[in-house]
Amino acid sequence: MAVFNQVEFDNHEQVVFCSDEQSGLKAIIAVHSTALGPAVGGCRLWNYATDDEAIVDVLRLSKGMTYKNAVARLPFGGGKSVIIGDAKSIKSEELFRAFGRHLERLGGSYYSAEDVNITTGDVMMMHKETNYVLGLEGKSGNPSPYTALGTFLGIKAALQHKRGNQDIKGLKVAVQGLGAVAYGLCKHLHEAGAELFVTDINQASIDRVVTEFGATAVGIDEIYDLDVDVYAPCALGATLNDNTIPRIKAKIIAGCANNQLAASRHGDILRDNNVLYAPDYVINAGGIINVYYETNPEGYNEAKSIKHVEGIYDTLLEIFKRADEENKSTHHIADELAREIIANGL
Template structure:
């Protein structure tokens, strides 16, 4: 399998393929950059169709973490890992201990944390074999509420820039994907007076949000066609693509999913359509910000983490303003901001 000639390969410092026969572990760890500090990014457990899909995902996500950590002004580089398999079938203590041993072999160049299908309990098992993990219970814990808060504030920043106010009363929001982060985001939006339209592959997740927040359930495909103010992608990436982008009626795209644009050119298409896009790795940085405060010499502080997360509003406002002034898509402005910080330091 070729790696170096993949479009997603961006001078990654290290890409490690890991296997453990006894536990069934098959994993890939990608370290994109350690210029600002050790690479930090979550571990995702996913049943990829092919090994190539897993490589594609881990390369994109690790680069995204470099940029996310830089724009969030964290002394972290960027990395990511994926474990290949069905979460309902392969999870075991042996699996996560084996992965922990793989992390240990990297000697601190990469720290892992939770991501899709990985819980704080899973990370705690890794911790039995290595100290190179973050997001532990009793320390920073579950990052989801902080990611949700940052996403909510990002939606408000988009409204402030586009419409001159932050009042979400009566605003219609289409939320795609209803995992832990999206559930809390829906809670914030409901309390702010927004009207929710939701979808997910899990019916129980839909039912919960419909019951708790008076949301309207729609089909997975229908979510793109709704006459709403905001489209909030909160599942897996690449939902802004050639087949969906012309269907969107929302004037704001702001959600917590990673890699929302299937290709960079889709960011410019959104701009030309008059759609304000909140770059994914900026708006969803709340979780990694919270994790950073676990490393504080003074000990973890939820108050300090929350204050830092609130800065996402100001960062997005800067990006939106620069985008308008320079007539460039917001995702390019975000990339330029990240590159400036990486080049010049925090």
């Protein structure tokens, strides 16, 4: 596998392959940029079909973190890590401590944190071997509620731009994926009066949201065909592609998943279809913003964190406005904004 020839390789500073025979650890760490500070981004545990699939994911995710941290005005660069395997069978203290030792060897160029299938408890086990982890219990803790809050505010920003008001009551929202962040998003939407249509590969997750929030469950593939106001991609990436975009009736796409566009051109297609797309790494930055406030010398401050997360609303309004003024898709404007901040500093 030739990393340098991967389409997703973007002059990453480091790509590190990690293994530990005793624990069974197989992991990849990608440091995209340290221009604004040490690379920070979560660790994802996923049962990738191939090593190439894992490489593509970690390369895309780490670049996304560079842009996410820049647009969120955080003094962090971008990085990401993936552990390869089935979360139901490979988790162990030995595995996470082995991964922590690999983090320690990087000497602080990359800080890891919670992501898909990784809990704060798992991060605490990594912490037994390294200080280069964030989102610790007793400090900023679980980032999911803050990512959910930022995504909810992002939907409100999209409504304000598209419709001239933020009214959620009666809004029909299709939520694809019901992990920890999406559950929090559904809670916010339900409390604001939205009508929810949901799907997930985990039946228990569906049942919980149906029971607690009165959501309507639909099939995995059916989610794209619903006549709704907002489509919220909250599962894994690339769900906006040649096959799905022609089926989506929603005029706002705003969710918490990473890498929602299968390719950049799909963002252009959405604009051509008069669909307002909230760039994923902008709308889902609440978690990493909250983690940042763990690093403050005076200690974690939730009030300051929430105020910063609330700024996602204004950032998205700025991006939407610039996209209209410059006749460009929103994801291009977000990328340009990120590159401006990286070049000029915070």
